[in-house]
Amino acid sequence: MSRLVVVSNRCTVPRAGSAPGGLAVALNAALRESGGIWFGWDGSIADSTRRVPQRDDVDGIRYATVPLQKRDYEDYYKGYANRVLWPLFHYRIDAMQFQPEFREGYRRTNEYLARKLMHVLEDDDVIWVHDYHLIPLGHDLRSAGVDSRIGFFLHIPFPPFDVLRALPGYVHILWSFCAYDLIGFQSDNDLRNFIDCIERGTGAVVDDDGNISWGYRRSRAGAFPISIDPREVRDMVGNGRDVKTVRRLQQSLHGRPLVIGVDRLDYSKGLPDRFLAYERMLDRYPETVGDVVYLQVAQPSREDVPEYNALRLELEGIVGEINGRFAEFDWMPLRYLNKAYARPTIMNFLALARVGLVTPLRDGMNLVAKEYIAAQNPDDPGVLVLSEMTGAAQELDSVLRVNPHDHDGIADAILTALKMPLEERVERWQHAHAVITGNDIFNWSERFLRQLRATART
Numbered sequence: 009m010s011r012l013v014v015v016s017n018r019c020t021v022p023r024a025g026s027a028p029g030g031l032a033v034a035l036n037a038a039l040r041e042s043g044g045i046w047f048g049w050d051g052s053i054a055d056s057t058r059r060v061p062q063r064d065d066v067d068g069i070r071y072a073t074v075p076l077q078k079r080d081y082e083d084y085y086k087g088y089a090n091r092v093l094w095p096l097f098h099y100r101i102d103a104m105q106f107q108p109e110f111r112e113g114y115r116r117t118n119e120y121l122a123r124k125l126m127h128v129l130e131d132d133d134v135i136w137v138h139d140y141h142l143i144p145l146g147h148d149l150r151s152a153g154v155d156s157r158i159g160f161f162l163h164i165p166f167p168p169f170d171v172l173r174a175l176p177g178y179v180h181i182l183w184s185f186c187a188y189d190l191i192g193f194q195s196d197n198d199l200r201n202f203i204d205c206i207e208r209g210t211g212a213v214v215d216d217d218g219n220i221s222w223g224y225r226r227s228r229a230g231a232f233p234i235s236i237d238p239r240e241v242r243d244m245v246g247n248g249r250d251v252k253t254v255r256r257l258q259q260s261l262h263g264r265p266l267v268i269g270v271d272r273l274d275y276s277k278g279l280p281d282r283f284l285a286y287e288r289m290l291d292r293y294p295e296t297v298g299d300v301v302y303l304q305v306a307q308p309s310r311e312d313v314p315e316y317n318a319l320r321l322e323l324e325g326i327v328g329e330i331n332g333r334f335a336e337f338d339w340m341p342l343r344y345l346n347k348a349y350a351r352p353t354i355m356n357f358l359a360l361a362r363v364g365l366v367t368p369l370r371d372g373m374n375l376v377a378k379e380y381i382a383a384q385n386p387d388d389p390g391v392l393v394l395s396e397m398t399g400a401a402q403e404l405d406s407v408l409r410v411n412p413h414d415h416d417g418i419a420d421a422i423l424t425a426l427k428m429p430l431e432e433r434v435e436r437w438q439h440a441h442a443v444i445t446g447n448d449i450f451n452w453s454e455r456f457l458r459q460l461r462a463t464a465r466t
């Protein structure tokens with residue numbers, strides 16, 4: 009079997025013996041099977057960079073990593089990736105901060121990463137590139153003479169044509185995809201948007217099976233909804249680790265039902281609307297005042313990108329306002345935690361919650377939604393309230409789906425979830441759980457790699 013080379017923007021070399029997260033578990037399995045290697049940015053910023061990548065071998069997985077120079081971090085990572093592509097691909101033209109030097113930094117850094125990756129590649133490798141930071145990487149590798157199979161998977165949404173074309177030079181981005189043999193998206197919706205964009209933006213022709221004819225090259229595109237390892241989640245819930253923390257949370261509820269949200273602090277997650285919807289519930293249904301606790305974990309993210317800092321300040325204002333209006337000396341309606349917790353702790357928090365609140369304005373998939381389902385006690389499961397604008401909602405049709413802009417609708421859904429009888433909770437949960445076990449993270453990577461390996465070599 010040809011060796012697999014995984015390429016992602018961030019490539020954090022784990023400490024030996026530490027537990028990898030969901031995506032790493034699936035990719036590690038595939039890497040081990042093929043004797044492969046994971047390549048990417050090590051997360052550091054350095055004045056000068058080494059000629060060849062740093063090699064590490066941890067728990068049987070090989071890593072090759074490189075630092076970024078300050079200018080590349082600013083223009084490529086903070087600039088083009090996170091202030092241009094991230095908002096645009098989440099349908100937020102208004103939040104896009106396009107600057108020509110960001111675009112130049114994106115081009116320059118992808119070329120730099122391709123040059124470094126060339127030190128690692130062998131002839132017959134199968135290369136799997138991940139996410140929006142690296143769209144041009146395939147083209148840069150082809151220009152350097154790589155004729156291996158190269159696949160690309162986009163973890164975030166792909167926007168409709170009228171949104172994409174707000175990006176100066178969008179046609180160039182679209183043409184970059186033609187270097188890939190297989191292009192994967194989270195959902196049929198993203199796939200349809202992509203096909204429409206390349207047909208209208210480049211004149212490429214796509215048949216009903218997703219085969220793309222770019223004129224001189226052929227690719228294939230498909231939907232590959234990413235997932236989790238539900239057994240890993242159940243193990244974390246059942247293993248008794250963090251028992252003290254979880255017990256403290258439980259005791260602090262004094263028998264009140266828990267509503268939980270767990271997100272990176274990101275404007276795509278819809279947190280201001282979510283908080284206002286919860287406030288609407290307290291306003292409209294006075295019986296809930298004093299009788300429910302909403303815990304929101306908002307893990308700090310991209311803190312040196314200005315839009316993220318502005319969001320943090322906005323959220324602090326809304327939380328202060330809600331708690332100021334409704335709190336009592338012995339009850340706080342909204343516990344807002346702007347910090348990160350270890351994965352097992354989060355899984356145990358999810359398991360305790362009667363309602364999982366996942367209401368992004370736009371999300372490629374949203375794995376917390378799936379983790380919430382996997383963490384539940386099958387005999388007494390909680391209810392997931394899930395935004396229709398997530399990839400997860402296209403799969404999980406038995407959960408309570410809401411419009412994340414509709415405060416009344418979310419308020420009603422939380423109340424419905426709180427009051428839902430056991431029998432209905434179990435029935436809805438069983439359907440959702442079957443979807444997740446039917447397509448877990450291992451199915452996802454196997455399906456993508458099987459199709460990539462089956463494509464004809466260019």
Ligand code: F6P
Pocket residue numbers: 018139163164309310
């Ligand atoms: O969901 C997209 C993504 O880029 C993930 O790959 C990553 O784990 C997460 O967002 C956090 O992003 P960053 O690497 O910018 O901290």
